[in-house]
Structure formats: C-alpha cells, structure tokens
Amino acid sequence: MPMVQITMLSGRTADQKRKxxxxxxxxxxxxxxxxxxxxxxxxxxxxxxxxxxxxxLMADKSK
Amino acid sequence: MPMVQITMLSGRTADQKRKxxxxxxxxxxxxxxxxxxxxxxxxxxxxxxxxxxxxxLMADKSK
Amino acid sequence: MPMVQITMLSGRTADQKRKxxxxxxxxxxxxxxxxxxxxxxxxxxxxxxxxxxxxxLMADKSK
Amino acid sequence: MPMVQITMLSGRTADQKRKxxxxxxxxxxxxxxxxxxxxxxxxxxxxxxxxxxxxxLMADKSK
Amino acid sequence: MPMVQITMLSGRTADQKRKxxxxxxxxxxxxxxxxxxxxxxxxxxxxxxxxxxxxxLMADKSK
Amino acid sequence: MPMVQITMLSGRTADQKRKxxxxxxxxxxxxxxxxxxxxxxxxxxxxxxxxxxxxxLMADKSK
Structure with a gap:
C-alpha cells in the first residue's frame, strides 16, 4: 500500500503528471x-x- | 501533540471538513x-x- | 483515495492504533x-x- | 539533504517566506x-x- | 527540486530501494x-x- | 499553528535537535x-x- 507524495513546483502539465x-x-x-x-x-x-x-526562494533565483 | 495530515481530492465543503x-x-x-x-x-x-x-490519474478514470 | 498521515509520539499500542x-x-x-x-x-x-x-523537545518538558 | 516541509495558513508574504x-x-x-x-x-x-x-477549524474560531 | 516521500511497509532490501x-x-x-x-x-x-x-491494520489482515 | 516536518538522515544528537x-x-x-x-x-x-x-542512495555515495 505504498503512498507516494511528490512536492514540486507547479507548472507541470496533466500529461507530465500522467506519465x-x-x-x-x-x-x-x-x-x-x-x-x-x-x-x-x-x-x-x-x-x-x-x-x-x-x-x-526559487522566485529569487536567476534562471 | 499529534499532527494529522490528510491528502484528498478537492471538492469537500467546509462542513465536511469541520465534521x-x-x-x-x-x-x-x-x-x-x-x-x-x-x-x-x-x-x-x-x-x-x-x-x-x-x-x-483520477482525471482519467471513468466514474 | 484519501491518505491520512499521523505523526505522533511512539508508545501507543497496536490496539490503540487499530481503533x-x-x-x-x-x-x-x-x-x-x-x-x-x-x-x-x-x-x-x-x-x-x-x-x-x-x-x-518533548524530552525536555516536565510531565 | 534535509527536507523541510512547513504546513501553515496561507496569507504570508513572499518576504516572510524568504526570511x-x-x-x-x-x-x-x-x-x-x-x-x-x-x-x-x-x-x-x-x-x-x-x-x-x-x-x-480555524475558520470557526473567533480571532 | 522535487522531493519524493514514499511511505511503505518496512522490509524492502537496500537493493529494492536503490532501484x-x-x-x-x-x-x-x-x-x-x-x-x-x-x-x-x-x-x-x-x-x-x-x-x-x-x-x-495490515497486521490484522490475513495474507 | 504551523507544523514543521523535517526529513533528515539519522545520527543527529538530542542537543542538535534541541537547538x-x-x-x-x-x-x-x-x-x-x-x-x-x-x-x-x-x-x-x-x-x-x-x-x-x-x-x-546516500549509502552508495563515497563520503
């Protein structure tokens, strides 16, 4: 019964999450x-x- | 000092969460x-x- | 598919967790x-x- | 590689989170x-x- | 910077976790x-x- | 009511966790x-x- 919790920046598409x-x-x-x-x-x-x-913060990093 | 974290689909009302x-x-x-x-x-x-x-994904399941 | 994660001090019995x-x-x-x-x-x-x-820390608190 | 996860009420500013x-x-x-x-x-x-x-619920507490 | 947290029953080998x-x-x-x-x-x-x-509890389930 | 959850390698002393x-x-x-x-x-x-x-795995990394 494994539970997997993934914390990540928002912005991924449904298809990325699907895969x-x-x-x-x-x-x-x-x-x-x-x-x-x-x-x-x-x-x-x-x-x-x-x-x-x-x-x-990621918001403060230059790309 | 128990901490309870519940991960669930959004859509529950405040009253459901209250109960x-x-x-x-x-x-x-x-x-x-x-x-x-x-x-x-x-x-x-x-x-x-x-x-x-x-x-x-829940989004891909037929009800 | 709700997932409930409970963080608590160890020491509860199996029966307490069962209930x-x-x-x-x-x-x-x-x-x-x-x-x-x-x-x-x-x-x-x-x-x-x-x-x-x-x-x-709980370890530092007097009961 | 410590991971810190903070659950809190929304409403803090970016500057508060930065600090x-x-x-x-x-x-x-x-x-x-x-x-x-x-x-x-x-x-x-x-x-x-x-x-x-x-x-x-926090929503039900008088300030 | 994705963080993945997996909650599962203990008992997997290091090699299973490695893979x-x-x-x-x-x-x-x-x-x-x-x-x-x-x-x-x-x-x-x-x-x-x-x-x-x-x-x-998993402990109470027959295999 | 902020909850802070820290996932880290075991091995820190009580005093490190205290601070x-x-x-x-x-x-x-x-x-x-x-x-x-x-x-x-x-x-x-x-x-x-x-x-x-x-x-x-951390266990597989050379120090």
Whole structure:
C-alpha cells in the first residue's frame, strides 16, 4: 500500500503528471512487489515563492 | 501533540471538513490519550490531475 | 483515495492504533463520502527527542 | 539533504517566506552540519477551512 | 527540486530501494524536466501495526 | 499553528535537535507572527539506505 507524495513546483502539465504517475507506479510494482491497485501517487504543487533551496526562494533565483 | 495530515481530492465543503476534523480529533483524544488542544488536522487538497491510484490519474478514470 | 498521515509520539499500542485507524476511516467514509477500501492511514511515530512544541523537545518538558 | 516541509495558513508574504527559508536553512547548516545547497524548504499553505486545532477549524474560531 | 516521500511497509532490501530511487529519479528527470541532482527521494518505512487500509491494520489482515 | 516536518538522515544528537527546534520555532514566531505554543516541529530520521539524491542512495555515495 505504498503512498507516494511528490512536492514540486507547479507548472507541470496533466500529461507530465500522467506519465510520472504511471512510471513511478510501474517502478514500485516491479521493484518492490506492491500490488498495482494499492499504489497511490499525489502531487503537491507549490509556487516559486513557496520553495527554497540553499536558503533562497526559487522566485529569487536567476534562471 | 499529534499532527494529522490528510491528502484528498478537492471538492469537500467546509462542513465536511469541520465534521472530519471534529471526529478525527475525538478519536485521537479518546483512543490515544492526547490532549484535545494539542491535536492538529490539516487537509491538503489536490486536483484530479494531481492524484493517481494504480498508476492512473483520477482525471482519467471513468466514474 | 484519501491518505491520512499521523505523526505522533511512539508508545501507543497496536490496539490503540487499530481503533484509531478504524474510527478515522469511519469518519472519512461517512463524512467525506470516500470508498472504505480507498482510505489509507499511516502512523509515523517519533521519539520524545524528535518532537517539539513551543520550541522545546518533548524530552525536555516536565510531565 | 534535509527536507523541510512547513504546513501553515496561507496569507504570508513572499518576504516572510524568504526570511523563514533563510533562517531555517541557516539553523540546519549551523546546528546539524548540513551542506547549505542540500537544504530544501517547502511551504504548504492551507486555508482557514482546511486547518483545525482542538477539533475546530480555524475558520470557526473567533480571532 | 522535487522531493519524493514514499511511505511503505518496512522490509524492502537496500537493493529494492536503490532501484526504486533510481527509476523514480529517472522518471522525474525525463518526464518533468527536473535536474537530476535536485531530485530527492526518502523512504518512510512503517510496521504492519502502523499501516491500515480500509480501516484495518495490515497486521490484522490475513495474507 | 504551523507544523514543521523535517526529513533528515539519522545520527543527529538530542542537543542538535534541541537547538534546531528552538531556532526554527524562533524564526516562525518572529518572521511569520505565529504564537510560540502553536509551533510544532517533528524530525523524521531515515537511514542512509532510505535516502537518495540524484537517484543514488546516500549509502552508495563515497563520503
């Protein structure tokens, strides 16, 4: 019954999330022996003002 | 000081969340002996494009 | 497909967790209209040195 | 590679989040010996209808 | 800077986690355009007494 | 009522966690205007086999 929670910047398309959910579920089924139906994936999307690495908001980084 | 984090599809009313918070807090106070004031419940609501089970987005499932 | 994650101090018995899982699932099914099979509850138990409120570790609080 | 996830009511400004990310990262680098670049902070902001303490939604509390 | 948190029953080998981390990271890099170095995966392993589906602890389910 | 969840490698001392909890709480009180008593910090510690960056377990990285 694995639960996968992914925190990432918002902006990904539904199709990107579709493929991510599929491939991550495949990996968990094939490598960890989980039952496919039991794998849940949730995407928590945050803005560039709500995400920091190295102490600096993504909104403040030059691309 | 239990923290409860609930990830679910968006679309529940305030009243549904009100009752959920109340009943979940009741359960934790009564069964786990927590102090009522110390129980925190947060709802993280995600869209049907951000939630998958069995490797398939909720948005792609027929009802 | 609600996922419930509970962070609490370790030390609860299996029976306490059994009742918590049952009552929390009941609440979600009855108040939020979720399908029972789709509700997942996980307990993340932490030690008194890994939990703080008000900036003070539980291990440092007098009972 | 510490990951910090903060769940709080929405409404903080970018500047408040900027300072929080900075100070929390400073603390982790200085007290836990993490490499600065490896510290990630994410803010999960929820509405007053999605946050409860003591079994009562923030939306239902008198200020 | 995607953060992936996986909650699952304990008991997987290091090699299973190694392959999971690799494949999940591959998926995020290839499908979501993340920088490889920025992807973090953490496994939170819980016992069969700390995980329930359908309101029933895994410890109470017959295989 | 901010909740702070920190996922990091196990191995930090109680004193390191004590100082982290204190400084992170200070930051949230001073920068975000939270009430001190309402700030909760939890440390989720994982082994080097349960944490990966760049698709590689910490256990597999040379120091």
């Amino acid at each position: 991510l959910a599929q491939r991550i579920t495949d990996a968990i089924v094939e490598e960890a022996g989980a039952r496919r139906d039991a794998v849940i994936v949730a995407f928590h999307e945050v803005s560039r003002e709500s995400y920091a690495s190295g102490g600096v | 959920l918070a109340q009943r979940i807090t009741d359960a934790i106070v009564e069964e786990a002996g927590a102090r009522r004031d110390a129980v925190i419940v947060a709802f993280h609501e995600v869209s049907r494009e951000s939630y998958a089970s069995g490797g398939v | 918590l899982a049952q009552r929390i699932t009941d609440a979600i099914v009855e108040e939020a209209g979720a399908r029972r099979d789709a509700v997942i509850v996980a307990f993340h138990e932490v030690s008194r040195e890994s939990y703080a409120s008000g900036g003070v | 929080l990310a900075q100070r929390i990262t400073d603390a982790i680098v200085e007290e836990a010996g993490a490499r600065r670049d490896a510290v990630i902070v994410a803010f999960h902001e929820v509405s007053r209808e999605s946050y409860a303490s003591g079994g009562v | 999971l981390a690799q494949r999940i990271t591959d998926a995020i890099v290839e499908e979501a355009g993340a920088r490889r170095d920025a992807v973090i995966v953490a496994f939170h392993e819980v016992s069969r007494e700390s995980y329930a589906s359908g309101g029933v | 982290l909890a204190q400084r992170i709480t200070d930051a949230i009180v001073e920068e975000a205007g939270a009430r001190r008593d309402a700030v909760i910090v939890a440390f989720h510690e994982v082994s080097r086999e349960s944490y990966a960056s760049g698709g590689v």
